[in-house]
Amino acid sequence: MIKIHPYSKLPIQSVQEELDQLNYNLNKMIAADNPILYSAAEQLFIAGGKRIRPIIILNTAKFISINKIISIEQKRLAEITEIIHTASLVHDDIIDNCDTRRGINTVHNVFNNKIAVLAGDFLFAQSSWYLANLNNLNVVKTISKIITDFAEGEIKQGTKSFDNTISIDEYIEKSFYKTASLIACSCKATVLLNTNSISENNDFYLYGKHVGLAFQIIDDILDIVSTSEELGKPAGLDLKNGNLTASLIFTLNKKQKLYKLINQEFQFKDNLDEAINIIKQTNSIQKAKDLAIEHIQLAIHIIKKKQLNNKNSIDLILICYYILNRFS
Incomplete structure (x- = not known):
């Protein structure tokens, strides 16, 4: 078993220059002639974010490069990935009726x-245009699947809303479509832009998949244990919207009262707080974290099979530690 060390910061030093350029380029890439459309798209980037997906891509690109140089195409892929991620957030916020994200008003709250x-x-369209200009059919196929997976994930989540029969396997499957697919496919595409090695493609796809699943599991735990101020968005939003996550699923068989609260769709004012308190009374939050740890261990194992004296391989492992230790 791999020992998980506490690490609270994203390792960005080795890709800081590329990350600064990415932030500059994003504003140019979302430019639109229509001022309202541009203003709405720009709103999505005001809140910033940690850029964890581009950081993973840029570190992967340096790791697999013999001369540690990130190609122009790989840099553009990192930008495309962040645009796709951001586009998905605005649609998620509408579906979830989320009025704030990262502490600022969401686009549908500012406009409609x-x-x-x-x-x-518009952002999905922009990302597709830049993706096509990479002139790599395998990369286009790989990244295009992400958008299909987003839609499938939302449908799976919607059809399981307030469904107290949901299993952990179904939760993991939905989490893959909504979160892990983007990181997995982006990692694979980064390798495809450098080499056609099937084993390398598979390794980094799996690394991204396990990192993405761990990220989502931890994110869902934070929705239960954190305050709205800490999250930058309303706490308990998953449960309120009927999105039953790992901690709740693990609690179901221990606390029958939860079934009644779910069947009532948390319609009464104190139902949500009561459900969260019930979850906290069990070891279900720790079990959910243990599930995230399993995926982190698998991701770390993939990188540790490779050259450990590589600075970027160390950073790819530190990213794993950071994701897990968002919740401590």
């Missing part, structure tokens, strides 16, 4: 649902 949907669609 129609403008927000169009802004998200």
